[in-house]
Amino acid sequence: MNIKVKAPISTAVAIGVGVIVLAGYFIPSMDSIRFILLRTGLVLAAVALLVGIINLATVHIKKIGKESENSGYSLILLISLLITLIVGITDMAQTYLVGRPNFQITNWVFTNIQLPIETSLLAVTTISLTYAAAGILRKRMNMFSISFFFVVLLVLLGSFSIPSATIPFLQVIRDWILRVPALGGARGLLLGIALGTITTGIRVLLGTDRPYGG
Amino acid sequence: MIGANLLDFIGLALGFLLTILVFSYLLGDNPFFRLAVHIFIGVSAAYVALVTINNVLIPRLIVPLINGSRGETLLSILLFIPSLFLFFKVTPLRKLGNWSVAILVGIGAAAAIGGAITGTLFPQILGSINSVDPSTYTVSGNKWFQTINGIIVVVGTLTTLIYFHFGTQDVPGRTDKRLPIIENISQIGKVFLSITFGALYAGVFLTALAALVERLSFLWEFFNKIGFELFSSL
Structure with a gap:
């Protein structure tokens, strides 16, 4: 039988490193090695994030070159990315080279550009969520959609904290829903996610899944 | 003082403009909304990069390399090598970065298993047992x-x-x-x-x-x- 393993070095590295980290959770003497490797993972994840941002910039630079319909948006994205980076790096240089911690301009960009867009996007979802909740009974009338709709309604009505609009009975029902049936379902979901994570992790550590180009 | 006030007002006006651009989505997808979203992606990506450099790379990679003990300096040098190889992933020689990604995936998979067992599986099973255990009522x-x-x-x-x-x-x-x-x-x-x-x-x-x-x-x-x-x- 001829078994050909693709990328044997990468596979061996992933399995070896993973087994050491996993062993560190259960063997106390290997705890320090686990911490060193976790720190390595943290730094590599940070670098991978930077690589991702470089990739984002590269994709949009290519889009500008093609002069497509959306190339203007790509240009705007790159300009906002570059300006924020320049501002931040200037602030960082002032902090580390001059020794004066001052992230005032970076904070200004965050407070006056990022925060308003972020909050507005969340605010716009209120309208979408209202439409979706109203449409659920129109599109699909069954036991599950009815229970979903009434739970949404009861939790919302029970959450009012305006003294004149507060109905104590609804608050008791809301608390019970959140503490009992919703907790049961959420616990089932969490356990399912945990079991799925463990299965996927074991597949990676056994070399069955090789999401690193193997 | 006037400069600070002016900067405050510019910030307020910018926030107002961006809020209106995003709210224009209520009339349907339009160029103003897309403009706001692309600004958001650019600023967010840069902000995340800055936070990552300032909170992770400088204290955990650069500072130990310059001011750390002999062991820390050695560890930082060892960390530098896979970090540099990771940058090959955005070049035509992307295969050279595979082993760095393999380290990341191996550590991530093991940490996910450990975290799922100790952080979710055991506590949630214990919580379920406790909910039918009269001694915990x-x-x-x-x-x-x-x-x-x-x-x-x-x-x-x-x-x-x-x-x-x-x-x-x-x-x-x-x-x-x-x-x-x-x-x-x-x-x-x-x-x-x-x-x-x-x-x-x-x-x-x-x-x-x-x-x-x-x-x-x-x-x-x-x-x-x-x-x-x-x-x-x-």
Whole structure:
């Protein structure tokens, strides 16, 4: 039988490193090695994030070159990315080279550009969520959609904290829903996610899944 | 002082403009909304990069390399090598970065397994056991009521888990449906799931509503501010 393993070095590295980290959770003497490797993972994840941002910039630079319909948006994205980076790096240089911690301009960009867009996007979802909740009974009338709709309604009505609009009975029902049936379902979901994570992790550590180009 | 005030006003006006651009989505997808979204992606990506450099790379990679002990310097040099190879992933020589990604994936998989076992699996199973264990009930509450609630929680947990069991037996001549008992139990799980999703939906809705109220009050304040400025200049 001829078994050909693709990328044997990468596979061996992933399995070896993973087994050491996993062993560190259960063997106390290997705890320090686990911490060193976790720190390595943290730094590599940070670098991978930077690589991702470089990739984002590269994709949009290519889009500008093609002069497509959306190339203007790509240009705007790159300009906002570059300006924020320049501002931040200037602030960082002032902090580390001059020794004066001052992230005032970076904070200004965050407070006056990022925060308003972020909050507005969340605010716009209120309208979408209202439409979706109203449409659920129109599109699909069954036991599950009815229970979903009434739970949404009861939790919302029970959450009012305006003294004149507060109905104590609804608050008791809301608390019970959140503490009992919703907790049961959420616990089932969490356990399912945990079991799925463990299965996927074991597949990676056994070399069955090789999401690193193997 | 005037400069600071001017900067504050520019920030306020910028926030107002961006809020209006995003709110224009209520009329349908349009170029103004896309413009705001692309600005958001650019600024967010840069901000995330800055936070990563400032909070992770400088204290954990650069500082130990310059000011650390001999061991820390050595470890930082060892960390530098896979970090540099990771940058090959955005070049035509991307295969050279595979082993760095393999380290990341190996550590990530092991940390995910460890985290799922110690952080979710054991605590949630313990929580389920405690909900039907009379010794953990509160003294002030009704014991029967607590027992019934505990049973409902456990039934909800088990039926939700069973709902996600999609395994079937491969028997010739039979459809690939689940066993009837699994199918029936999963219907109960579906009810619990709909209740859980309903509760989560209401929570998200309340959060979005709070954001909407905050944005509307911001717009109101901005109009007041403009009115005040115009009034004072007259």
